[in-house]
Amino acid sequence: MAAEHLRLYSYWRSSAAYRVRIGLNLKSLPYETVPVHLIRDGGEQHSAAFKQVNPQELVPVLQHGDRVMRQSVAILEYLDETWPEPPLLPAAARDRQRVRALAQTIACDIHPLNNLRVLQHFDRNWHVPQPERDAWVQHWVQEGFTALEAMLADHPSTGTFCEGNSPTLADCCLVPQVYNARRFAVDLSKYPTITRIEKACLALPAFDAARPEKQPDAPVA
Amino acid sequence: MAAEHLRLYSYWRSSAAYRVRIGLNLKSLPYETVPVHLIRDGGEQHSAAFKQVNPQELVPVLQHGDRVMRQSVAILEYLDETWPEPPLLPAAARDRQRVRALAQTIACDIHPLNNLRVLQHFDRNWHVPQPERDAWVQHWVQEGFTALEAMLADHPSTGTFCEGNSPTLADCCLVPQVYNARRFAVDLSKYPTITRIEKACLALPAFDAARPEKQPDAPVA
Numbered sequence: 106m107a108a109e110h111l112r113l114y115s116y117w118r119s120s121a122a123y124r125v126r127i128g129l130n131l132k133s134l135p136y137e138t139v140p141v142h143l144i145r146d147g148g149e150q151h152s153a154a155f156k157q158v159n160p161q162e163l164v165p166v167l168q169h170g171d172r173v174m175r176q177s178v179a180i181l182e183y184l185d186e187t188w189p190e191p192p193l194l195p196a197a198a199r200d201r202q203r204v205r206a207l208a209q210t211i212a213c214d215i216h217p218l219n220n221l222r223v224l225q226h227f228d229r230n231w232h233v234p235q236p237e238r239d240a241w242v243q244h245w246v247q248e249g250f251t252a253l254e255a256m257l258a259d260h261p262s263t264g265t266f267c268e269g270n271s272p273t274l275a276d277c278c279l280v281p282q283v284y285n286a287r288r289f290a291v292d293l294s295k296y297p298t299i300t301r302i303e304k305a306c307l308a309l310p311a312f313d314a315a316r317p318e319k320q321p322d323a324p325v326a
Numbered sequence: 327m328a329a330e331h332l333r334l335y336s337y338w339r340s341s342a343a344y345r346v347r348i349g350l351n352l353k354s355l356p357y358e359t360v361p362v363h364l365i366r367d368g369g370e371q372h373s374a375a376f377k378q379v380n381p382q383e384l385v386p387v388l389q390h391g392d393r394v395m396r397q398s399v400a401i402l403e404y405l406d407e408t409w410p411e412p413p414l415l416p417a418a419a420r421d422r423q424r425v426r427a428l429a430q431t432i433a434c435d436i437h438p439l440n441n442l443r444v445l446q447h448f449d450r451n452w453h454v455p456q457p458e459r460d461a462w463v464q465h466w467v468q469e470g471f472t473a474l475e476a477m478l479a480d481h482p483s484t485g486t487f488c489e490g491n492s493p494t495l496a497d498c499c500l501v502p503q504v505y506n507a508r509r510f511a512v513d514l515s516k517y518p519t520i521t522r523i524e525k526a527c528l529a530l531p532a533f534d535a536a537r538p539e540k541q542p543d544a545p546v547a
Binding site: 160176180198208209223249256 | 380381382383384390393395396397399400401403404407408419420422423424426427429430431433434435437438439444447452454458465470472473476477
């Protein structure tokens with residue numbers, strides 16, 4: 106496919122945007138970052154202009170030519186179908202199922218519970234104090250990571266990465282979720298396979314360049 | 327592929343299991359239902375035996391021969407790759423992206439926030455009263471459905487179903503979510519495209535046979 110312009114609506118600390126940045130880097134696809142500040146002025150994702158881009162008022166959004174795409178995991182599948190090398194999914198259907206299930210364990214059952222809009226809802230509507238909000242985040246990360254650790258540690262397909270020895274969709278989701286876990290001071294010592302894989306990923310330039318603190322909209326340290 | 331035995335660990339009212347039942351029916355695949363009662367005895371999904379099947383302690387799980395598969399959307403992708411007819415995804419990558427994004431809007435950003443384990447957590451840990459728990463469910467369904475309605479109503483690819491004129495992965499997720507919305511008395515009058523598509527789906531035997539009340543573990547009316 107012709108290298109039409111790629112624009113990523115992103116926020117440096119959004120873990121869903123981080124997934125897509127990793128995917129774009131793994132495919133060696135250059136892209137333009139369009140920063141959407143999720144906090145400032147009540148959140149730019151809620152502006153009338155951005156609602157036209159995504160009625161869900163969430164990042165990331167990837168624009169490819171005139172096509173506007175939402176949902177990070179669906180975007181990663183698109184990248185993999187459009188630019189097949191290097192693959193983000195293994196060849197066999199049953200292995201692809203495993204990779205997608207690992208990714209969805211994060212993308213469905215950990216991340217959405219701990220997303221900014223949920224924590225804001227607790228604060229503004231239920232007046233849940235900060236320590237309890239933090240405990241909520243830690244709880245769901247621990248629930249999810251305990252299951253993930255079991256699925257990774259006990260499985261013969263696990264290699265250097267979640268599935269075998271090259272990164273997949275599952276690793277694109279895992280690394281941002283571990284970043285989030287650290288932000289909320291989750292004790293990661295119980296998840297040695299997860300942290301081992303995270304380390305292997307971050308040693309690759311594609312993952313390293315996607316780190317939140319390396320984004321153009323990250324605050325200057 | 328040889329028709330190895332398919333076993334679905336399911337609960338009649340689980341909307342994630344409902345998705346997979348629709349997919350199996352659309353592919354005309356016979357399967358055995360293994361009921362996992364999510365309420366009785368503190369929840370059979372938390373038993374030691376079931377944790378061996380799924381460390382996430384969630385349904386559905388699909389067993390195909392000796393392969394154990396988790397995560398409903400990843401299971402639907404497996405069904406589609408293993409038994410390609412009739413397809414659950416369109417042919418073009420950009421249309422596949424749209425269908426997956428619609429599915430994930432439900433599977434990531436609506437359903438997990440309203441799942442049983444979350445409502446139990448509010449009840450047991452935060453002592454949130456029932457009316458506020460119901461309002462929570464309604465809030466996230468409304469947020470999600472408002473975005474979905476916009477994505478469906480304004481798009482030229484929307485047909486009888488979410489994408490064109492045959493059911494896809496998106497419809498497999500939509501119908502169970504509308505069922506859930508009704509359970510929690512969400513006003514659906516603002517979502518005419520969603521309810522129109524739901525009606526078209528439920529007119530098909532594959533969807534009708536997957537309804538919660540038609541499952542072997544549903545309570546006798």
